Amino acid sequence: MDWDKLRVFHAVAEAGSFTHAGETLNLSQSAVSRQVSALEEALQVPLFHRHARGLMLTEQGEILFKTAREVLAKLNMAEARIIESRERPKGPLKITTTIAFGSIWLAPRLKEFLEANPDIEVSLMLTDDELDLSMREADVAIRMTTPTQSDLIQRRMMTLKYHVFAAPAYIERYGAPLGMEDLDSHRLVVFGEDVRLPVPTLNWLLEAGLKNGSKRKAFLKVNSTYAIFRAVQSGIGIGALPHYLNQEAGNLVEILPDVQGPELDMYFVYPEELRHSNRIGLFRDFLLRKVEDLAR
Incomplete structure (x- = not known):
């Protein structure tokens, strides 16, 4: 059944005449009559008894009117909930990002964010693997690599800058390198060879300042930025880390401050189908305000 014809039928049944229904729908009396007649023809049953005093529903018309009224009531309720959700976003929001950045x-x-939006149910899923947003493994992602899927909307948030850090305990015991060549005699914490890196140069400490393609030997190899951070924090060795980690922890010493490693762009990513989600828009705007301080 055509919904437009059902909508007209419902208005006629409520008003009791084609003329009054037409005034409600802003249609002519003849247009309303044609729509109802077409619906009756499609169903092959009469829906109204037509007489001089107006219209009266047939038995079949009563059945259809009851159903149409219930559908309209549910649609009106859904519309009200949508409007309400626009005014006060609610519902689940699954966020995924890397272990280091998320933690x-x-x-x-x-x-x-949670206190300002108590009706949004946040789930935070931390993994250094990329969850599939198109399969709704998460609603939004904060990623350190440029998204390659064409059906994802991306918003660049900021650039992560890598610097060299060590813990005060490490410097007290082993001293601090004064130049890149001094790294040859220090303990370096880097990524292992089997780790999928966002950029291949993240292990640059092993090669920085060396010629002929030679590499330094790593003291410890791990599989995540968070593991490097915790290892450096504990005094195991020297590591290259994004600047926000030390801004947050505040207990590492930046060494070789004139040396800067690779840069990674951070993206806020979500599926095209969620473009108009108010929950996502609210969270995106919240993040952009917060990264302004981080980018300084």
């Missing part, structure tokens, strides 16, 4: 930077800031 150190994002998780502590979620308190403010």
Whole structure:
């Protein structure tokens, strides 16, 4: 059944005449009559008894009117909930990002977002693997690599800059390198060879300042930025880390401050089908305000 014809039928049944229904729908009396007649023809049953005093529903018309009224009531309720959700966003929001960024930077800031939006149910999924947003493994992602899927909307948030750090305990015991050549005699914490890196140069400490393609030997190899951070924090060795980690932890010493490693762009990513989601828009705007301080 055509919904437009059902809508006209419902208005006629409520008004009791084609003329009054036409005034409600802003249609002519003849247009209303044609729509109802077409619906009756499609169903092959009469829906109204037509007489001089107006219209009266037939038995079949009563059945259809009851159903149409219930459908309209549910649609009106859905419309009200949609309008309400625009005014006060609600519902689930699944966020995924890397273990380091999610643990150190994002998780502590979620308190403010959650308190301001108590009807949004946040789930934070931390993994250094990329979840499939198109399969709705998560609603949004904060990624350190440029998204390659064409059906994803991306918003560049900021650039992560890598610097060289060591813990005070390490420097007290082994001293601090004064130049890149001094790294030859220090303990370096880097990624292992089997780790999928966002850019291949993240292990640049092994090659920085060396010629002929030679490499330094790593003291410890791990599989995540968070593991490098914790290892450096504990005094195991020297590591290259994005600047936000030390801004948050505040207990590492930047060494070789004139040396800067690779840069990674951070993106806020979500599926095209969620373009008009108010929950996602609200969270995106919240993040952009927060990364302004981080980018300085």
